[in-house]
Amino acid sequence: MREVRRLRSVVIRWIVACACVLFGVAWAAEDRRALDEIQKYRDMLKDGNPADLMELKGEGLWTTPRGPKQATLEACDLGLGPGVLEGAYAQLPRWFDDAGRVLDTESRLIHCMTTLQGMTTEEAIQGWTRPGSDMEALVTFVATKSRGLPIRPSQSHPREAEMSAIGEALFFRRAGPLDFSCATCHSLDARRIRLQELPNFLDPASARESMIQWPAYRVSQSAVWTLERRLIDCIRQMRAPDADYGSDVIVALQMYLQRQASGGVLEAPGIKR
């Protein structure tokens, strides 16, 4: 936590320093005050993160027999062996032999729900776009089991490195009527959209600060969003059509971002705008 605060204050100081040089002290003081007040806003929300409710719900879903096979998810293998939850989220996405694909947390959960519980994919992801969906709850629960552990996406299979390289290419891929790519907003230091501070995913420290918070309660949505949900919405904001849930584009971007954020100690679930 101390490191995050120090980073924030460095960011704030940097912004203020630039501002002073360019536009004069009065303007800078105003800007700093705005950022300080936003920091206070976030601090006040930290105690009592509604995401904790989703963790409770997710735990219930994990241990309740469901689907045609009336099985729980307790035997689900998230990469570290059946039923091993501790640290699993911090090492996803990863290659899975049994699926023949690199999977992220969501797509691995879908795999478990279809194989262990006998659900269809549609049943497994039912309502994923709505607040409080089962999938968001399950991912939140799984992520909290990696809290305090470093992000360390798997590097045991060549297809994982390939996925990360594809993710990097997609990060810079501009398209659409506004020419946006992820890099448009997330490749520069200490930048904001309006007052929203933007992580610079090319900078490992900044990438870590952002990635350790997912899944996060988003106050603007009154809901917990997983990283996957967030990326799909970023793509929507770029004015593209909907990306498929669990698709390769989403998995590849996560693989790249998790690698950029390697070593960041997970604080999930976080709270974001």
Next chain:
Amino acid sequence: MGNPMKIRARAEGDVVEVKVLMAHVMETGQRKNQAGELIPAWFIQRVEATYGDRVVLSAQWGPAISANPFMSFKFKGGAKGEKVRIAWFDSKGDTRTDEVIIA
């Protein structure tokens, strides 16, 4: 019946601090869906906290309380190991009660 609340209650001296998170959409009745139709209001209207037989807080809420509400309050005379119970009642007649042991 709604999803479980998350309640924390901690005694310091003879003062107990209670923090509560409730799972509720708190729909205002003013928002529109994609089709442009109003989403009907649905929100917690009353909250009651009890310690044994004693009411330690009662509240009336409108739709302007945020979704997944959080509240905290403090009362005197609570003891570690005893229970605090929270109940909410919403505008559709749903209700939920949860309790926690004071730590």
Next chain:
Amino acid sequence: MEYPRRHFFIKAAGVIAAFAAAGWIDPTLADSVEWNKRAFDVKTLDELVGLLGGEPASISEAIHFDAPDIAENGAVVPLAIVSAIPGTESIAILVEKNPNVLAAMFTLPEGTLPEIQARVKMAETCNVYALVRAGGRSFYTAKEIKVTLGGCGG
């Protein structure tokens, strides 16, 4: 849903009546198990004070109202209110420019400290009021909170 509702009202009515009789509940705020629709329909602070009775509210520095000056999102605005007014019986939160001004009323029985935290929605930048009732009188403090636009705008 009809049955549980009736059931709850009957049961809760008994509980509330018992506590009201014991003098633990401010009768003007929570004497009914029914939601106080009239209070939540008011459009101004003065109107609410009129409804509660007594003289018009006076501004008080004995109410400490902590909140950020700027909210990153109007959907969730955290507030912390502490009243140093002796005999504080209830604390209400009002948002000046919301369609319904009253957001919440907390009734504080004897033994409950006059300290409340809650989170409210704000439709736009405006004053937020903390209204305290003590000994049949009303006191308030106001704080302007700016609601900003964030994110990509869509």
Next chain:
Amino acid sequence: MTPRLCLIGGLILAALPAVAADSDVLQRAEDAMHRSFSTATEEEWRTRLAQDEVQALCSAHHNTPPPEIAERIVAQSRTNIRYPDDGKLLGNWKEGEKLASIGTGGHIGKIQPDRAGTRRGGNCYACHTMATKEVAAGNLGPTLTGYGKRLGSSPETVKFVYEKVWNAQAFLPCSHMPRFGANGWLTPEEIAHAVAFLLDPESPVNR
């Protein structure tokens, strides 16, 4: 470009870390795109997902193109600038002010598309400080507060600002700024309003 400049450019390029993605990876990224948008229509593929030449070049070079490609982008960007029919490049600053605040419009798909009739704006405040009364201004782009005061409003300046908003890459190849005119996002008249918001002495940007 003179041979000498080319040489300098080549040296600079050699000194820079290699940023161009290799073509095999780019192809795999395109394949991943084709597997990942199963509901996109043919038109959406053409206009929203496929890249035009400039987008593809900027992507492959991570927005820092080598000199000869940079030159090509600028030259191409200068070719298709259109102006309002009435020839007025300085519109109504009040209309420009509205456009600067609107961030909606153009969202498609099933999850959260814009409602019919949603106004499409320039969303300038997302990235630029303009009128100081707007606290919530972003800083992805440079501040534009007092822009007109600094630059004046000579015909050359007005034309430059108009063309910059029409297609920023006519001046700065691979600029992060959307090509508002060239992409058909804003009309020539709307861009003239934005220019007025920036340059008009009465505009809050300059007061």
